Amino acid sequence: MRRLLLISRREYLAYVRTVGFWLSLIALPLVAVGSAFFMATMANSSEAREMAVLDLSGAGIQADFIARLNSPGRVEVVATPPDLAGQTEVAAADAVARDLVAEEGGTLDGVVILTPADQGLAARYWSSRTTDETGQAAVTEALSGLNRTRALVALGVDPAAVDQIDATPPQVTVLSPASASGGEVSLQDRLPGLIGFIVAMMLWSLILTGASILLNSVMEEKANRVLEVLLSSASATELLAGKILGVALVTLTVLLVWGGFGGMALAYAARQGGDFAPALSGALAGLGRDGLWFWLMAYFVGGYLMYASVFAAIGSFCETPREAQTLIGPIMMVLVIPVFVLQMAMRDPDLAIVRSLSWVPFFTPFLMSARAPSGPPLYELAGTLAVMGAFIVLVVWLAAKAFRAGALSTTKLDWKGIVSLVRGGGA
């Protein structure tokens, strides 16, 4: 134990004493704040599209359509230019509209020409850009509403009643006995699911970061011939465990600092009022419910231990990143799978494929972290954890064996060579 702690202490200090560590530590929060600021600035600086409307439908609906199309900050309908207003034929109106939105000499972002159609009205939308989803959506929405109202009026419905129905948003109340209140599902109930997804993604990225740090550290020691000296002073298991613990402390430091920044951001958001503060405190209380923190921590620790052991063992066979790349490739492919499955788990955590893959130890930490907040059956939580635990024992045992064999080997190896070295009991 003494040696294990010494090794982990050296490993930890070797990283946190570097300038690069502190730079990367503050880089992410700075990038996050910068990105948020940039996106907010972008959103505020987006200009409304200037459009003109010409009604050639013969239905006299220009004013009604303009009222529906006008949308502050999104679409601003201007007075129809005289040369466009004078047109009565679609082809001629098209020619004028083309000039009005032309890249050179054009004065408008869009021109809408309303025409009659077999059922209701149709629109020809001239845009200054080929990709103008905002403009197209606004025109489609306005025309759809207008067509529906006209159809209902034709059926004898009072136009005022149609407007009133349109102005009233549908009221859907989602209820579940599994919610915090036992009835209505609120933001407080949805936050844990989101937190689970975030935890799963964080675990995924931390495993990659931590395991890569370990891989490089072991590789450096192998290349510098330190491993053999260390193995004469400590057992392969102590060395492996010490390094894994040291890097775990490094990632924990990162988590604490990032968590601190995140906490400050949440506190700031909570102070702004609204529904967020009570929802957040409720969600945090929800995480404590049913031992959710315990499950998340267990999957987190287990996942890190499993992948870190494998990466460290691989590092002991390599002296250069190129050698490592060949061996790490298959593991990276395995690590990509949960990223796709997590998106499915986010939409429906009880999908059969998500539930099945949760039992595969390589995927368990990610998928179960995402699923745990949605309250899967206890046998799934405990069962997947037990299977993963047993698998970790096997992986760590094999990794320690491989680590010892790799540390003393001098030949370049492939997977087949590693297996034969490990079976042979070392170099």
Added chain:
Amino acid sequence: MSSILSLDAVSKRYGAFEAVKDLSFSVQKGAIVGFLGPNGAGKTSTIRMILGLAAPTTGRIEVLGADDGRKVRDRIGFLPEERGLYRKMNPVDAVAYMAALKGLPMAEGRRRARALLEEQGLGEALKRPMKALSKGMAQKVQLVSAIAHRPELVILDEPFSGLDPVNQQGLERMIRDLADQGATVLFSTHVMQHAERLCQKVVLMARGAKVFEGPVAEARAAAPRFLVLEGGLDQAAIQALPGVVEIEPTEAGFRARLAPGAQPQAALKAAFERGLDVTRFEAPEPSLHDAFIVLTGDDR
């Protein structure tokens, strides 16, 4: 003296390749023992088995009373053939860390590191990172890190390789000091002069097997003796001297190989009795190098 290390019929096999074959030898407490052999003789494999870094395929090893080197690793100091220390650590921290792994408190390790490094003339480099040190300096640091915890058994794998003559002399002094302080030293080398000057006993290896174990003088006796004869000499007359089995001409005379057990004095006496014109006669003691060549079969 009691035995501190003993190997009994030890073999190590890697697949079809047998790196060490039926090796047995012992090392007495307080001795300096040379573990000699050409490259690929099985020295490093044997050392790894002694340390417990690799398990013997067959046979038994007892080191410091334990049946596995790992059980007594804190009492052993080890310098591997391929040197390695953390490049960004300074010598004091590197030595203290390695000593701490062997059970020495960190503060005491630092104190000893400073004293030992200063003794080795590295006082100016105590705070420099390892990567800024010369190869010789780094090697001294590595050696200090192997002995700072005052081990009972010191195993040095090719400790002289890469050192200049002055540093080699310093290392020889250091090894003698270790033995004077009561430590037992086993070192591997293929440079016989060091073993000749330092060792009470040598173990010679060739192609994975032991070819000799015993005192240096006994090893030397295994080498053939030669006579150097100069003057107005006739090849046939030299060939006819008692004990001479082979001769080769040199610039001023001949070099004659004697049969095992033949006495140089008998050849000298016969030369005078036969009135040969001998202006120089020499019968140099065979060196350990000569014995090494013969015993390891490298003369074939």
